[in-house]
Amino acid sequence: MFSTFVSIYLLVVGYLSYRVFSEHKTKKQHANK
Numbered sequence: 001m002f003s004t005f006v007s008i009y010l011l012v013v014g015y016l017s018y019r020v021f022s023e024h025k026t027k028k029q030h031a032n033k
Helices: 002-032
Strands: none
Touching: none
């Protein structure tokens, strides 16, 4: 049970951080143009 919660937590955190990183990257590209 605990390991399942940890795996789901890591999955959500990784997904959110990836979304923020991709959004930041696209914003930087738009600023350069």
